[in-house]
Amino acid sequence: MERNESTVKLIDNDQLDFLSDQLESEGFSSGYDSCDTSDSESQSQHNDNADDVDDGMNLECDVGGDHHVKYQNTSALCDHLKYILSMPELCDITFFVGPTKVPIHGVKAILSTRSRVMYQLILKNERCVKEAKKSRKTRQSRLTIEVNKYQPEDFRKIVQFIHCGSVDVDSRSVAGLLCGARQFGLDDLKTACWDYVRRCVQTRPQSLTTIQRGANKYIHHRYGIKLxxxxxHFMTSAAKKVATETAV
Structure with a gap:
């Protein structure tokens, strides 16, 4: 099993700066303050405290010119976004996946920002809900979407990746993740899945049967067929090679 971290930003820098300013004006703070790097006394104090704040915090430092230093703790952000998915009361969308309608939760704003296809899917279903409300057919407050063509655990991982940019790829889930990456426009996840398959071919051929079994569940999907x-093809070629070597 390998973990893939997304290289896609959760939100554009300009939007992030605006959001940060707005939150701070409302009394919220990230906990990390900028400092003037031209002020030697402030910089010295910052260096003295660096060991205390950096211990186990996974902070990344980006020097932005002469007047500020930007600190980022993306690892903690991803962990918190992942934690939100386990708390339905903090989410505003639920997918009912597979024949047993397994509920998988998410936040519409994050999912829509990270995937244009997911945004279109959410928008389409929201319009249907509004139309139903107008005709008084439903009083449903939370958006729900049925997903029939994915295995529940695979779709859970797809939502997790879109939501927080991190996912564990293994031989059981790689087929579903690959199909989801293709459908929802997640190029970095698609690259990670093919890289995982390549590594299995080269170093863990015993896992290929599990991968193929997973791909068979997505035979209705273009990338499921491709995988x-x-x-x-590889397993047939490997078997022929073994047969030839044995005959010799």
Whole structure:
């Protein structure tokens, strides 16, 4: 199993700066203050305290010219966003996945920002809900969407990746993740899945049967067929090679 971290920003820098200013004006703060790097006394004090704040915090420092230093703790951000998914009361959208309608929760604003396809899906379903409310057919407050063509655990990982940019890829889930990456426009996840398959071919061929079994569940999807065919081709080639070596 390998973990893939997204290189896609959760939100554009300009929007993030605006959001930060807005939150601070409302009494919220990130906990990390800028300092004037031209002020030697302030810089010295910052250096003295660096060991205290950096211990185990995974802080990244970006020097932005002569007057400020930007600190980022993306690891903690991803962990918090992932934690939100486990708390339905903090989410505003629920996907009912598979024949057993397994509920998988998320936040519309984050999912829509990270994936244009997800945004279109949410927008389409919100319009349907508004139309239903107008005709008084429903009083439903939370948006719900049925997803029939994914395995629940695979779709949970897809939502997690869109939501917080981090996911564990393994032989059981790589097929579903690959199809989700293709459908929802997640190029970095698609690259990670193919890289995982390549590593399995080179170093863990015993896992290919599990990958192929997973791909067979997505045979209705273009990338499911593509993955199944590639694994089948490799396994056939490997078997022929072994047969030839044995005969010699």
């Amino acid at each position: 199944f065919t590639k694994i089948q």
